[in-house]
Amino acid sequence: MKPGRAARLCFLLLCLCCAGCTGWQSAMDPQGPAARRLDQLFWLFTGTAALIWLLVMLVLALALLRRRMPPEAVAEHRSTVAVGGAVAATVLIITGLTFASYLATRQDSAGHADALVIRVRGFQWWWEVTYPDAAPDHSFLTANEIHIPVGRPVRIELAAADVIHSFWVPNLAGKQDMIPGRDNALTFTVQQPGIYRGQCAEFCGLQHAHMALLVVAEPPEAFERWRAAQLAEAQAPRTPEAAEGQRLLEIKACGACHTVRGTAAAGTLGPDLTHLASRQYLAAGMLPVTRGALAAWIADPQTIKPGNNMPMVSLSADELQALSAYLVDLK
Ligand SMILES: [Cu+2]
Numbered sequence: 001m002k003p004g005r006a007a008r009l010c011f012l013l014l015c016l017c018c019a020g021c022t023g024w025q026s027a028m029d030p031q032g033p034a035a036r037r038l039d040q041l042f043w044l045f046t047g048t049a050a051l052i053w054l055l056v057m058l059v060l061a062l063a064l065l066r067r068r069m070p071p072e073a074v075a076e077h078r079s080t081v082a083v084g085g086a087v088a089a090t091v092l093i094i095t096g097l098t099f100a101s102y103l104a105t106r107q108d109s110a111g112h113a114d115a116l117v118i119r120v121r122g123f124q125w126w127w128e129v130t131y132p133d134a135a136p137d138h139s140f141l142t143a144n145e146i147h148i149p150v151g152r153p154v155r156i157e158l159a160a161a162d163v164i165h166s167f168w169v170p171n172l173a174g175k176q177d178m179i180p181g182r183d184n185a186l187t188f189t190v191q192q193p194g195i196y197r198g199q200c201a202e203f204c205g206l207q208h209a210h211m212a213l214l215v216v217a218e219p220p221e222a223f224e225r226w227r228a229a230q231l232a233e234a235q236a237p238r239t240p241e242a243a244e245g246q247r248l249l250e251i252k253a254c255g256a257c258h259t260v261r262g263t264a265a266a267g268t269l270g271p272d273l274t275h276l277a278s279r280q281y282l283a284a285g286m287l288p289v290t291r292g293a294l295a296a297w298i299a300d301p302q303t304i305k306p307g308n309n310m311p312m313v314s315l316s317a318d319e320l321q322a323l324s325a326y327l328v329d330l331k
Pocket of ligand 1: 201202211
């Protein structure tokens with residue numbers, strides 16, 4: 001290996017270790033029973049494999065030390081016993097590990113009577129999040145950021161709009177694929193309030209690496225406040241500039257792809273923008289939600305996230321200012 005490549009490999013390993021230890025998007029820092037079961041499974045597999053490796057090395061070393069062969073008959077008898085024993089041990093160990101992984105993951109797709117149901121649909125390259133409710137005026141849509149109450153099971157129903165994606169929030173649960181035409185689900189409970197980062201885990205095209213999401217786990221009261229705020233229609237413009245922004249959003253192409261509840265914009269090809277500014281990031285983790293970032297994104301989404309499905313809409317500088325003034329107020 002060339003020294004440059006070795007250095008890069010070391011750097012990568014170091015980064016992985018840091019990410020693992022700090023717990024930022026790490027399966028090694030479980031924050032709920034589902035993730036903890038997987039973490040234990042990981043150590044069970046690693047421990048078993050390490051033990052077997054040590055054992056094999058030991059036997060190999062012994063064999064190398066005792067080079068001189070015993071008489072033929074004895075050797076044959078011994079090796080039959082050894083091979084038979086090794087086969088039996090292999091079958092036992094593999095059966096045990098298979099059973100352990102069944103136990104660890106069987107509850108991931110189980111239903112819970114009191115689970116909070118959230119629907120997540122993968123798009124190239126963002127996440128549509130629906131909070132369904134029996135009363136239609138109590139269900140709402142958002143994108144890329146999922147709020148959940150701590151201590152209550154959450155059932156995420158997964159679907160895909162275009163290609164196969166995979167929902168993965170390493171600190172909270174295992175991966176689950178999102179497959180067009182097939183309904184998958186993932187159930188987990190989070191015990192610690194916090195913000196957990198997730199990532200699409202199935203290569204889904206050009207911007208797969210920029211398809212992140214956040215899970216915000218908060219105390220039940222904070223979650224209910226958030227839900228009530230999301231249910232409301234969009235904040236009405238407070239300045240003439242913002243009012244102009246709303247008008248532009250409705251008459252330009254934006255409204256054909258985006259919904260802002262309470263306005264004429266009702267498209268469904270892009271993220272719902274009704275409470276855009278209540279979220280932390282734009283474009284699935286790419287930019288923070290600030291007025292500057294909004295203007296940059298709208299002015300040229302294809303330079304920031306090449307190949308994504310939002311086209312550049314031709315706008316004057318004033319129009320761009322008005323749109324960003326309007327959007328940054330959609331709390
Ligand atoms: Cu992907």
